[in-house]
Amino acid sequence: MPKHNLFNEILSIHSTKRTVKQQRIVEAAISLFADKGYSNTSTAEIAKVAEVSEASIFKQYGTKDHLLLSLIVPYIREFFPSMANEALDQIISNGDSTFEGFLRTFLHNRIEFIRGNKEIFQVLIKEVIYKEELKHEFLPYVSDLIVPRLTKLIEAFQERGELADIPVDKILKLVFGFIGGFMISRFVLFNMDSIPDEEIEEAITFVMDGIRHR
Amino acid sequence: MPKHNLFNEILSIHSTKRTVKQQRIVEAAISLFADKGYSNTSTAEIAKVAEVSEASIFKQYGTKDHLLLSLIVPYIREFFPSMANEALDQIISNGDSTFEGFLRTFLHNRIEFIRGNKEIFQVLIKEVIYKEELKHEFLPYVSDLIVPRLTKLIEAFQERGELADIPVDKILKLVFGFIGGFMISRFVLFNMDSIPDEEIEEAITFVMDGIRHR
Amino acid sequence: MPKHNLFNEILSIHSTKRTVKQQRIVEAAISLFADKGYSNTSTAEIAKVAEVSEASIFKQYGTKDHLLLSLIVPYIREFFPSMANEALDQIISNGDSTFEGFLRTFLHNRIEFIRGNKEIFQVLIKEVIYKEELKHEFLPYVSDLIVPRLTKLIEAFQERGELADIPVDKILKLVFGFIGGFMISRFVLFNMDSIPDEEIEEAITFVMDGIRHR
């Protein structure tokens, strides 16, 4: 059931191939938005970096706002589904996998994805805070698409007795809230290029066992 | 050793009491910055909401940028020290207190503090992401002032055998990274007015024991 | 009963005194709009002619559209009421006046008025055609304010047996339609500075007796 929303609308428009100049616009915009933020980046600046006229930007995207969405929406579309599919389905069917193993795979997988598009990730995170519009499109999208899958996954692991008897939705919020903050602080706040394996392992241990001495 | 930086500079200026109009400016600015972000708020708008002339704002604060810092810096100065002093010193000396107890006290204490000034908190978080300048003033400040105290605290609890033998700096990053994300998501992203006790307890349990079944 | 509409709204705003620069804006705008039309006049041009910054125009009037209305609306407010009051009331009470005499007085009176503000008159006529908004404010205003008075006047002269037994509303439309066209063609289309008495007399004769030979 394809709802009529910003996401679907924007995706349907820019499926065609881009010219060289159009590609330069996209790259310049992502780079500048990531660096200085959407509001502090002028279309004149984007045009200059992309070495095109401002008019070309507006011919393509109509408004600066639409340009932003045209960058972010496809990224979201790719980020979450692939998160769900690539990692989840495979693991869930593997009888002897552990949640810890899933977490490890998941983290490495998503970190790689973000590393490959760090700037868009930064733009997304920075602007979700500002643009109510984005937030209201983005959060439900995540909820509807991702939450059900993860819920099933967690339930499966709980049934195997691997996870504590905390309500699934609480586990989801705690674990993925933590992971979200973990990623965002590293890739957005500190602008790191990657996360060392060691740090990943520490995070996994923290999630599984907390910090209490046993 | 008082470094010459924005923080100290600004604090030294505005120690005097505010007039009624100045107070209105501050309130209007905080409210608007929290709602729409610094970049998307014009000085004209602030003046209108505060019912003063734009000229008055500039007479007082010189630049819009300085106005922002004049709001945020005192807040930071208050947020972290009080965090350190009120909660920590007391707890650390209480021989039979637990880290869990400390965490509980700490969370409630900080949540109350944020609730009382939610809008400034929102401004701070939103702008730290955008303004490199702020980030570069803010993070070291936190590091220098807070980290040593918390380090001592954690070490104390580790010596009592309450916490796992994870290097202190790792524990710090994990726990306070999690708590930061916890607060920010509730108070900034979802603009909640408070956090239910139940949710706080879940967070504490998560931090202490993770999600593994025992 | 002061209806809430554009007319009243705009009048209420600009009742205060204008500075020299503000007056220059008004004059430049009227002159340029009259000459080249609203759409073909840029705010940059107005600013240049008025020797002020464009920003000053927008600080005062908010939008170019509002500037136009701020010029036209007070003119309309003055044009029609004075038309009604000065000429009509006096004549209607004068027992031995004739409709022809009224027409003569009326024409001379209105021609003088237009001559004193020809450019605004030109702007008004040119833009009423284009701006539905103006048309929808302007026409009812005329209808409500002017038509009843003229109706009473015509009826009075009909009762004296001076005018043909044509329904009053028809006479109104024919006579004032003709006069309107008469004025507009001279002052707008041909940009004449005045209308010779001779031509006025011919118009009066035409209105009274048509062109048939007797």
Added chain:
Amino acid sequence: MPKHNLFNEILSIHSTKRTVKQQRIVEAAISLFADKGYSNTSTAEIAKVAEVSEASIFKQYGTKDHLLLSLIVPYIREFFPSMANEALDQIISNGDSTFEGFLRTFLHNRIEFIRGNKEIFQVLIKEVIYKEELKHEFLPYVSDLIVPRLTKLIEAFQERGELADIPVDKILKLVFGFIGGFMISRFVLFNMDSIPDEEIEEAITFVMDGIRHR
């Protein structure tokens, strides 16, 4: 003596038949110009409505200005000559026709013509006011072509004693000025689709006999 002017120039070019796309351009342009005015209609909009590329418009017409003239000039060429020929010559030779009869025929004839191309008529009237260029081409054209014919006509009726002994040029200006205003107010200002017979008769009576009681 074919003067070298815009009219003749444009007519000489576009005598060829229009392709389907060209026709769509013409229709879109007329419709949009009539509705919003030339200045407020962009070539992009025309292209969109016509479902052709903007480039096609410019390939055909060179400039937007030329497009406007290409619409208006042929219309003028048709409007006035047919006005002269169809109605006049026939009537003038008919010994027992009256001026009133001529007027009636003429009005019905021109009203029908306008009804069939109302939008171009609207464009013509609206733009004559704005474009000095058009005015300076249009008015002499009318004068040279129409005035002599009508002068002859009026003189003929005057000789028959049907019309008052007013100088012919005055009669012309009064009568056709009135009729022009009559048409323009109905078809342009009020955008009516036709004029009821009753109203036409009232206009004729007004022209012939004025409003004086006899």
Added chain:
DNA sequence: GATGAATGAGTTTTCATTCAT
């Protein structure tokens, strides 16, 4: 003959800031 891509030169509008009073 038709068009997608591109743009230089404008357009209206906004904004932080200054200054005389």
Added chain:
DNA sequence: CATGAATGAAAACTCATTCAT
């Protein structure tokens, strides 16, 4: 201390027009 008036610079956006394909 307060502000009305003013603005230079830049913002987003528009537009008629060109040109290679």
